[in-house]
Amino acid sequence: MDLRKLRYFKVVADEKHIGRAAKVLHISQPPLTRQIQQLEEELGVTLFSRNPKGMELTDAGVLLREEVRNIFSLIEQATERTQKAGQGRLGRMDIAIFGSGIMGDIPKMLLFFKERYPEVNIVLHTMGKGEQIKALRQKRISVGFNRLLAPLADINSELVSMEKLKLAISTKHPMASEDSIPFKKIKEFPLIMYPTAGRPNFIDKTVRLCQLAGFTPDISQEVGDAVTGVALVASGFGACLVPESATVLSIPGVVYKPLSETPEETEVDLSCIYRNDDESPLLKAFLDTLREFRTIKDNRSLDELC
Amino acid sequence: MDLRKLRYFKVVADEKHIGRAAKVLHISQPPLTRQIQQLEEELGVTLFSRNPKGMELTDAGVLLREEVRNIFSLIEQATERTQKAGQGRLGRMDIAIFGSGIMGDIPKMLLFFKERYPEVNIVLHTMGKGEQIKALRQKRISVGFNRLLAPLADINSELVSMEKLKLAISTKHPMASEDSIPFKKIKEFPLIMYPTAGRPNFIDKTVRLCQLAGFTPDISQEVGDAVTGVALVASGFGACLVPESATVLSIPGVVYKPLSETPEETEVDLSCIYRNDDESPLLKAFLDTLREFRTIKDNRSLDELC
DNA sequence: CATCTCAATACTTTTAAGGTATTAAATAAT
DNA sequence: ATTATTTAATACCTTAAAAGTATTGAGATG
CATH class of the missing domain: 3.40.190.10 (Periplasmic binding protein-like II)
Incomplete structure (x- = not known):
């Protein structure tokens, strides 16, 4: 099966005319005829009845047209979602906070992020410093919030x-x-x-x-x-x-x-930590947002935003 | 977008290794590398992180893999359903019966047909002789049951x-x-x-x-x-x-x-009528079943079947 | 009966997918 | 440190298949 054939089929089904369909597709008529023939052969089904004044869908053709619509819409969705995920605008982000981290800047920053990336699902985990580092290394979380962090070789930290x-x-x-x-x-x-x-x-x-x-x-x-x-x-x-x-x-x-x-x-500092080697666009988006958040906060214009 | 690329992507995602995936696909490694590169380029998304010991899906890649599964299953369903429709094993069949036709052989025959073609949706319409012929010509029905039919140029009849x-x-x-x-x-x-x-x-x-x-x-x-x-x-x-x-x-x-x-x-006869030029596999299946039904009935072995 | 309009066929050109050989990078072993 | 080894990537060539041009054939129309 081949998407080209389905795309061609769709246009022929709409136009009910190979010649016109070929024009719509910006190809000449013979290859289109062949593609349709091949599709019919592949499925073992007659999709069109050929009249002297054009082509008419058979019952099987009508059914296939519906299915083709669904197939294309699914493919479209898939590419869109994949692209979003590739830009860090879609997905799941596991974030660790510490006990009293539910107060202060962390929730404000998370809200700020959620506003910019509404399709990113944030999952919060409460854990202490040691646990956070372990969880980061095991990739159970992507980001941890904490204070007074000692530098580590495989983990970066960013001041909040x-x-x-x-x-x-x-x-x-x-x-x-x-x-x-x-x-x-x-x-x-x-x-x-x-x-x-x-x-x-x-x-x-x-x-x-x-x-x-x-x-x-x-x-x-x-x-x-x-x-x-x-x-x-x-x-x-x-x-x-x-x-x-x-x-x-x-x-x-x-x-x-x-x-x-x-x-x-x-x-005391409030910092966030993440893996050195984490190249994920989600993390990049998160850190970018964090930096912007810090800038806005420094300018004292935060209140208008949250 | 191209199904070949998605198929290749799926195998590489499963194998986490271009070389092995190429073997599974019975092609050599370089074209597979190219196809994956082209897919990434087309989507504008990095789907794999290349490690020295193989390839790992990125988050976007993981998402795409899920979507690809759905796409293929939808395509599979579509081809199956289209093939069934092409063989007259799936679809909708509009049949006309006359007033007292609800008794006798017609329901038995319809039941017999339904047993053989469970995915064909039979829709019954009650109408008289003239209406039936009109409805046939307008393709509102495919088959009509009636008695004492005069021969017509565009309509065949078959004795039940x-x-x-x-x-x-x-x-x-x-x-x-x-x-x-x-x-x-x-x-x-x-x-x-x-x-x-x-x-x-x-x-x-x-x-x-x-x-x-x-x-x-x-x-x-x-x-x-x-x-x-x-x-x-x-x-x-x-x-x-x-x-x-x-x-x-x-x-x-x-x-x-x-x-x-x-x-x-x-x-008196009980006959069924249909359009001369109706080539639909559904009608063919129906008539074939009707003939078989008649044979079985003649052999008086009907009771065991219904 | 000629003409027109379709889709289908025959044959050629162009595109793109696949193959072979090689390179580059990074690791593992000597 | 150096050499295999393993991985994906690149360069270049071959093959397959899609698209183009020209033509035919079948059915309708005036």
Whole structure:
């Protein structure tokens, strides 16, 4: 079977006239006659009854015409979809986020992407740093969002945003009425820290920052994630350093205070990671969108878009 | 787009190796490489990532593979269905029957046909002789069943069966207890006759038969069809000649009596008519089946089949 | 009866698919 | 490091098949 024959058949069926059909197809009449003959021979079926004034479809021909319509529309769909997939505009994208990543810039960025690529199916997976890298290598995910990533040979990372740190303290604490808290005062709070897994992590960074400022922090408790940490602050366990994005969760008994007199690098990064060798157009589209998102965000014109 | 390319693509996708795929396709490797390159070029999409140990589908390639499967299965279906239609094993057949044709051989024959050609959709239309011929010429039907047909230039007819005539009389009539009624006695009954339309018809034939036997029948009433006629017999209007097949309808107050001492041709035909120039395989199949049906019926082995 | 209109046939040209030999790149083995 | 080895890609030639030109044949039309 041969699409050329079907295409020719379709035109002859429409024109009911080999000569006219040949003109429509921009070929001469004899080869068209032959193609139709060959098609009939191949199928073992008479498709046209030849009248002195043209050609008429037989019942079998009428049926084939319908089928041919379907075949061509399916082929058209297939090429379109394949082309879209080739441009990263169609497909499935598995993305990893971490616990408190559901707040802040990640959902905004994902929404932004979804708007541009509505036919890309985004599947979110919650996993920690180590898991993300494993999943990337096993190609179970294409992108992971995380913080404080150590460079790796086979994995690239791309900055999404930097976030200032805030100190979550109890409303009952004497400093709860202050506008901001000087960095050095952290020494005086029993600190709740997270996460327990994944090195280097937020705890390591905090300890280093404090030592830079000339003191050792009083780590009273380690927990799995920011949400748990803030919950403990409400119960009076102590204070907890959180990235700005996490302050959207308001819990009675907790206030978030900006830090003043901070050393350098009192910000944490939010980055996304992906395989070095991933050439997929989906990833390319995702990273392009991410970069554009960052630019727009820097220009503070984000609000109009989301 | 070209089915050859898609076929080749499918094999390469399965084998993940151009060389092996070429062997499967019984061609050499370079033309296969070219065909794949051309396909990629045509779509503007990279379908394979070339590794040193073979070829791997990209996401777009995976999608195309699925689509190609559907395309081929659709084409396969299309050819099969077209071939079936070409052999008269698939399609729609419009058949005309007359009023009392729902009894007797016609439904048996149709059932027999339906068993052999289960994928042929039979559509029945009830119409009289004149209508049938008109509908045939306008190609609204392919076959009509009727009786006593005059030959026509553009329409063939084929005998289905001959049926003996019986006389429907009232149970109150003195002859109701006889085993059979001599043909000449018909003279003594007021006759209810049908149909009113369509020449030559059953009335013409009956009158001729009676005149052959040396008398003129006493036609007391003309009605549209056999059922109405028999109903009038029950009410005491008189007697009514009916073909044997119509005697399946039993009405209180009516008995069917065979005729004795009949002249020649006291049988009526049941025939089917079709266009002379109808070359459709469906009609051919129908007529072939009809002939076979007649043979089986003649051998009285019909009961085992229906 | 000539003429016209179709589709079909005979034969030639052109296109494109297939084949052989070779190259290029990357890995694996010595 | 160097040499096989394996893979796809390229260059060039051959073959097959599709398209073109000219003509024929069959049926309708004036």
